[in-house]
Amino acid sequence: xxxxxxxxxxxxxxxxxxxxxxxxxxxxxxxxxxxxxxxxxxxxxxxxxxxxxxxxxxxxxxxxxxxxxxxxxxxxxxxxxxxxxxxxxxxxxxxxxxxxxxxxxxxxxxxxxxxxxxxxxxxxxxxxxxxxxxxxxxxxxxxxxxxxxxxxxxxxxxxxxxxxxxxxxxxxxxxxxxxxxxxxxxxxxxxxxxxxxxx
Amino acid sequence: xxxxxxxxxxxxxxxxxxxxxxxxxxxxxxxxxxxxxxxxxxxxxxxxxxxxxxxxxxxxxxxxxxxxxxxxxxxxxxxxxxxxxxxxxxxxxxxxxxxxxxxxxxxxxxxxxxxxxxxxxxxxxxxxxxxxxxxxxxxxxxxxxxxxxxxxxxxxxxxxxxxxxxxxxxxxxxxxxxxxxxxxxxxxxxxxxxxxxxxxxxxxxxxxxxxxxxxxxxxxxxxxxxxxxxxxxxxxxxxxxxxxxxxxxxxxxxxxxxxxxxxxxxxxxxxxxxxxxxxxxxxxxxxxxxxxxxxxxxxxxxxxxxxxxxxxxxxxxxxxxxxxxxxxxxxxxxxxxxxxxxxxxxxxxxxxxxxxxxxxxxxxxxxxxxxxxxxxxxxxxxxxxxxxxxxxxxxx
Numbered sequence: 001x002x003x004x005x006x007x008x009x010x011x012x013x014x015x016x017x018x019x020x021x022x023x024x025x026x027x028x029x030x031x032x033x034x035x036x037x038x039x040x041x042x043x044x045x046x047x048x049x050x051x052x053x054x055x056x057x058x059x060x061x062x063x064x065x066x067x068x069x070x071x072x073x074x075x076x077x078x079x080x081x082x083x084x085x086x087x088x089x090x091x092x093x094x095x096x097x098x099x100x101x102x103x104x105x106x107x108x109x110x111x112x113x114x115x116x117x118x119x120x121x122x123x124x125x126x127x128x129x130x131x132x133x134x135x136x137x138x139x140x141x142x143x144x145x146x147x148x149x150x151x152x153x154x155x156x157x158x159x160x161x162x163x164x165x166x167x168x169x170x171x172x173x174x175x176x177x178x179x180x181x182x183x184x185x186x187x188x189x190x191x192x193x194x195x196x197x198x199x
Numbered sequence: 200x201x202x203x204x205x206x207x208x209x210x211x212x213x214x215x216x217x218x219x220x221x222x223x224x225x226x227x228x229x230x231x232x233x234x235x236x237x238x239x240x241x242x243x244x245x246x247x248x249x250x251x252x253x254x255x256x257x258x259x260x261x262x263x264x265x266x267x268x269x270x271x272x273x274x275x276x277x278x279x280x281x282x283x284x285x286x287x288x289x290x291x292x293x294x295x296x297x298x299x300x301x302x303x304x305x306x307x308x309x310x311x312x313x314x315x316x317x318x319x320x321x322x323x324x325x326x327x328x329x330x331x332x333x334x335x336x337x338x339x340x341x342x343x344x345x346x347x348x349x350x351x352x353x354x355x356x357x358x359x360x361x362x363x364x365x366x367x368x369x370x371x372x373x374x375x376x377x378x379x380x381x382x383x384x385x386x387x388x389x390x391x392x393x394x395x396x397x398x399x400x401x402x403x404x405x406x407x408x409x410x411x412x413x414x415x416x417x418x419x420x421x422x423x424x425x426x427x428x429x430x431x432x433x434x435x436x437x438x439x440x441x442x443x444x445x446x447x448x449x450x451x452x453x454x455x456x457x458x459x460x461x462x463x464x465x466x467x468x469x470x471x472x473x474x475x476x477x478x479x480x481x482x483x484x485x486x487x488x489x490x491x492x493x494x495x496x497x498x499x500x501x502x503x504x505x506x507x508x509x510x511x512x513x514x515x516x517x518x519x520x521x522x523x524x525x526x527x528x529x530x531x532x533x534x535x536x537x538x539x540x541x542x543x544x545x546x547x548x549x550x551x552x553x554x555x556x557x558x559x560x561x562x563x564x565x566x567x568x569x570x571x572x573x574x575x576x577x578x579x580x581x582x583x584x585x586x587x588x589x590x591x592x593x594x595x
Contacts, residue, residue: 008516018520023586037588041550045510046588064588066553068512072586 010103013073020072022079024050024062033130036122039115045071049119051082053127058082058090063116070109074098075116082120088136091124093117094150107179114147145187148179153190160194167191202522205568209408209561210357210385210501211526215451216410216562222454223412226447233444234435243446250453254417257456258402259393266418266436267449271384272308274403274418275351277429277440278380279312282321282348284427296348296377302326302334303544304361305353309382310540313351326352331493332361332545339371347377354386354402358528358541358557359492360501362390365397373398378424384408384416388459389467389498400424406448410562411455415448466562470499473560473569477502480573485580487590489551491542500560503528505542505551508590509583514556517579523572528555550589 007014024030032050039046045067052060061079065071078098082090095113099105105113128136143153151174164170167188171177177184206214215223231239233247248262255262268274282299301313303325310325317323324342327335334352343350350372355362369379380401386392388409394402401424405416418440420426426439433441481488487507506514511527518525528539538552558572584590 017516020586025585041553041589048588064586066508066510066550066587066589068510069516072513 008106009069009073012077012101012103013070013105016073016076016102017069020076022060022062022076022083024048024064027064030062032123034123034125034127036119036124036126038118038122039067041066045112045115047071047075047115047119049075049079049116049123051120051123051127053087053131056087058085058087061120063119065115067115068109068112070105070112071115074102074105074113075119077101078113078116078120087124087127091121091136093120095148096150110148110179111182114150145190146174146176146179146183148183149175149177151176151183151187156187156190157194157198160191160198164191165195203571204522204524205571206524207558207560207564207568207572208524208526209564210360210498210557210559212407212413213410213561214563215412216455216458218458219410219412219451219454223447223451226450229446229450233446234433244444247444247446247449250449250456253453254456257460258387258419259395260419261422263437264394264419264422266420266439267444268403268416268418268440269414269445270407270416271306271382271403271405273429274405274416275306275308275380275382276312277418278401278403278420279309279316279349279351280429281378281425281427282316283319284425296346298322298324298344298346299349299351300324300326300339300342300347300372300377301351302328302353304328304332304356304358304541305351306357306382306384309351309353321348322346328361328544330545330547331496332356332359332491332541333493333496334363334368336368336371339368343371343375343377345375347372347375349378349380351380351382354381354383354392355389355498356492356541357385358539358555359503359545360385360498361493362386362496362498365399369398369400385498388455388463389500391463394419394421406452406455409455409459412448412451415445415452417452462562467499469564470560473564473566474499474502476566477558477569477572480569481576484573484577489547491545491547491551491555498559502558502560503555504558505547505555506580506584507551507554508587509554509580510587511554511556513583514554514579517582518556518575521575521579523575526557526559528552528557 033053034051037048048064050062051058061082063075063079095117098113125137128134145151145153155174159170159173176187229243231243233244251262251265255265299313313323327338352363352368354365365381372379378400381399382403383392384405387404400421402419407413428439430441489505491503515527538549539555542552542555
């Protein structure tokens with residue numbers, strides 16, 4: 001049976017799922033320099049990422065999750081990607097970067113890769129706070145509206161300023177809501193709010 | 200490298216019975232349109248009508264009360280949408296009776312059709328169930344009234360196997376003059392089903408759940424009860440379901456029905472034995488688990504278990520890598536992990552609703568399959584729990 005070819009995910013995703021890298025096994029004795037926990041079991045997924053840092057370079061990254069196969073594989077991949085990377089660079093990693101490394105994810109699973117990315121950002125912010133670099137924490141009051149395509153409320157405001165007036169125009173410009181579609185209601189509300197504010 | 204393959208997802212679908220296969224192989228030449236008047240067509244038609252009689256005998260109905268459909272979802276859609284017909288069979292759904300009562304644990308083809316009818320202006324009530332998935336009869340009595348047009352309650356639940364007291368529930372519906380439908384997709388072929396004993400007005404089932412082909416099923420509609428076609432444009436099924444009859448599908452279903460008549464009672468004790476073994480084995484080998492569904496009034500082939508702290512989809516895919524096919528009630532499909540709506544309705548918390556695995560056995564299931572699952576399962580659960588943020592050796 002051509003089992004290999006019929007699997008749900010790419011070989012890279014499968015490999016990370018079968019042998020997840022950098023699992024946090026001894027949480028109690030792990031000397032972390034930054035810790036980030038995101039998600040909520042009520043929403044069905046939760047992710048913990050911890051990092052160790054030396055001279056602003058991530059020397060180790062470990063994680064745990066209550067999440068699906070995509071969350072497991074993408075965080076495993078992420079934990080490999082950031083080792084040896086400067087903290088500042090790792091802070092800029094996006095879910096798209098992870099998906100690119102993985103080859104691809106089924107479109108309705110892209111959301112799952114966001115979890116590891118967000119937990120890492122939180123861990124890095126925790127590290128910045130612990131090391132008096134809090135000024136590096138992006139204080140922009142942006143909120144991610146579309147998690148799949150990483151579109152923020154600021155992006156929506158900018159789109160309105162550039163002339164977008166309908167949800168479809170907004171989708172076309174920002175790609176917002178083109179994956180899981182869960183953000184549609186929220187995005188439409190903001191769209192109307194910003195149209196009211198800026199026009 | 201070939202690994203052992205163990206299929207334990209019979210509630211999702213079943214393989215064709217070898218004798219159904221044989222029957223189908225011999226039937227491929229029956230290409231004529233059963234509605235044609237020539238001999239080619241008439242001979243096929245005769246066979247399909249003969250099968251209609253045997254299916255009617257199987258569920259205790261009259262042959263003209265059997266409508267061939269494309270399966271459970273179509274049968275369910277047809278029944279619910281009858282109430283969009285303002286004046287059918289003497290019942291005025293438009294005025295006095297416009298409400299639907301169903302349950303919170305139905306198959307999506309009932310729940311989402313009911314929600315669609317809600318969007319058209321009908322009132323829909325979803326009945327509560329208890330922790331075993333049994334319908335809360337008091338809640339039913341509170342909601343039912345002279346306004347109720349149709350009550351639809353599934354016979355046996357696909358995820359947890361709980362069997363409802365359909366006869367008693369139908370009796371309550373009739374006391375208020377409402378029509379009663381049961382989605383018996385998971386019941387027919389697994390437990391005896393007789394429409395006269397149950398006193399239901401409509402009943403749905405599907406051939407592929409009991410070793411017949413996919414894409415063919417039945418809607419039983421009691422004589423003289425309101426009816427309106429879902430698919431228009433042909434005189435087939437006495438104008439109740441347009442479209443060229445699915446000859447091969449019906450022939451396969453007919454054979455499956457015939458086989459189940461004798462095999463059902465033979466394989467049920469095997470299911471009971473294997474399920475008890477699986478259950479005891481899981482209990483012995485894996486801590487922090489919850490069995491879902493009713494302890495007794497449940498399908499003999501279905502075992503649903505929540506592994507605390509272990510997310511269902513990950514468990515399913517690790518078992519898949521070991522060659523074991525099971526299913527989970529939860530699904531990571533629309534951007535967030537959706538817990539099982541059935542388990543949430545039974546009142547278990549989201550964590551357990553996310554971590555449920557359904558084992559469903561069938562006629563090909565062998566004792567060594569149970570042994571193989573019991574051999575592989577503990578390490579899979581341990582692996583998922585090791586990476587879990589919500590499991591630390593005890594139930595939180």
